Amino acid sequence: MTRILQVGLGNFGRRHLAAWHLIDHGDRLWIAEADQRQWSAAARYNFPADRLLPALDAGLDRVDVVDIVTPSTSHFELCRTALLAGKDVFVEKPMTMTSQDGAELARIAERTGRILQVGYYYRYHPISQWLHQELDAGRLGRIRYITGNFMGFKRARTDVGVMHTDGIHFLDLFNWLLGEAPASVYAVCRDHFRRGLEDFAVAVLTYPSGIVGKVEAGYIQPGRWKDRVVPGALTSKDITIVGEKATVEVDFEVETLTIHDAHHELRDGVWAAVVGPSMHVPLDPCDPVQMVARELADFLDAVASRRSSGPGPQDAGVQLAALIEAIYQSSRSGGPAAVQAPASLSR
Ligand SMILES: NC(=O)c1ccc[n+]([C@@H]2O[C@H](COP(=O)([O-])OP(=O)(O)OC[C@H]3O[C@@H](n4cnc5c(N)ncnc54)[C@H](O)[C@@H]3O)[C@@H](O)[C@H]2O)c1
Known part of the structure; x- marks a missing residue:
């Protein structure tokens, strides 16, 4: 025992x-x-x-x-x-x-x-488990774009900045869902509270397969819902995954998942949107505890x-720490930054 x-x-x-x-x-x-x-x-x-x-x-x-x-x-x-x-x-x-x-x-x-x-x-939420299966089975088609907001008015943590504490949830989730980690990043961070830690951050991620990702985190943007972890906070924790065949929208805070049967077709030389029904997928609720x-x-x-x-320590430790370092480097330099894990553990 x-x-x-x-x-x-x-x-x-x-x-x-x-x-x-x-x-x-x-x-x-x-x-x-x-x-x-x-x-x-x-x-x-x-x-x-x-x-x-x-x-x-x-x-x-x-x-x-x-x-x-x-x-x-x-x-x-x-x-x-x-x-x-x-x-x-x-x-x-x-x-x-x-x-x-x-x-x-x-x-x-x-x-x-x-x-x-x-x-x-977040990897253990039924929504994430469903997404993992659908992506593995290729039912959304080739993924083109994955984006997430993890933000809202709330107390600013004092140990790390907001991308390092909140945005990192979706950086990890995206890597796990896509089965790959970003090769480079372009990021903008701001320290409005002048603490030496970011309180606003947007990171555009480029994955080796060509998928583009974006994660926005911050304490200064409004959130839509009452946060279930941080008392008194208003929060948004949502992601969108755009595939060639279909698009999925997820709101983790109210636990909804919507799949849009939407794609584009070339008709008479014009890329037309073909939009079918949108469907809510009912999944078991799962609170933070x-x-x-x-x-x-x-x-x-x-x-x-x-x-x-x-x-594990490499995918969810070293690799994510290297990504956070690249995000800060990009924000400092004003240009894109390559993600470089320490030599002994590079992919
Ligand atoms: N998964 C999530 O959604 C999530 C949410 C919130 C926090 N966290 C993580 O949980 C961790 C803790 O966050 P928190 O909000 O509970 O922080 P907190 O400051 O509220 O609590 C930390 C506690 O650790 C105690 N402590 C500090 N050093 C110690 C030591 N060496 N030995 C024994 N006790 C010690 C402090 O006295 C304090 O009570 C952080 O790493 C944070 O990123 C994760």
Whole structure:
């Protein structure tokens, strides 16, 4: 029976705590949280006081796996310590602040034979699973364009900028859905709040197959819905995938998926739009705690089988960190930037 140490019980750590209980692992859970004022969040589960600890080190000997839900700036050190102690690790996104740090974690995980999974729960939403199947089966035809908005009025995170914390969800989802990562990017970022972190970002992505992508993230643009993770925020989390045969529109916040039977045909020398019916595809709802529960269950399966199919240290760690670095480089230079993963891990 796998014993778990969750590190961090802040805003999102509470979702992890709920998710561990949802998959019946609450009685095998320890929590390390540095700020003891946060410990009260465990009270609603009648969480035993002797399983609440002040730091990772205090719990490492008692558990088999570690679940890291602390600010992104602390991920590298905490993951490194846990992996070197022989633990399998689940870490919330982004895995590390830099691609170099990511490459080091990937090397340690490989050398020690440990599972290292990154928290990208949009991959586990039924909408994403449906999209993955449809794209694999080629039912939208050749993909031409994929675009997403992950934005809205909300508090500005203090550990990383908005593309690095919000936009990165869709950067990962697009790579996973398309089965490839962007080769280059052209991006514009702005720091209106003068914090040294972007609060607005648009990135145009070019994939090796020729597909064009665009991700927009920001705190200064309006969102359409009440955010289900950040209290008091208004948010939009939507994507559109344009194929040769059909187009799909998704709104994750209200969990709708619409497929438009629309394509173009050359008629008498003119490309005419042939627009058929649009259809809503009914899928099971899945709230953020259920999404976390699904990815944690997948992590436990990987721990048991010693084989991971979830977001891993290279595709969801190093590669995404290199993409974020290229986005910042492009925004600084005003021109496109190539995405360069550290040499040992280049595609
Ligand atoms: N998947 C998602 O949609 C999603 C949503 C929100 C946050 N996140 C990720 O979750 C992580 C945490 O975000 P959050 O919003 O909960 O942050 P938060 O600041 O609300 O909480 C972090 C907690 O970690 C504790 N902490 C910091 N360093 C620690 C250490 N070394 N040992 C023990 N405790 C420590 C802090 O005291 C705090 O309570 C971030 O990486 C973020 O990107 C993911």
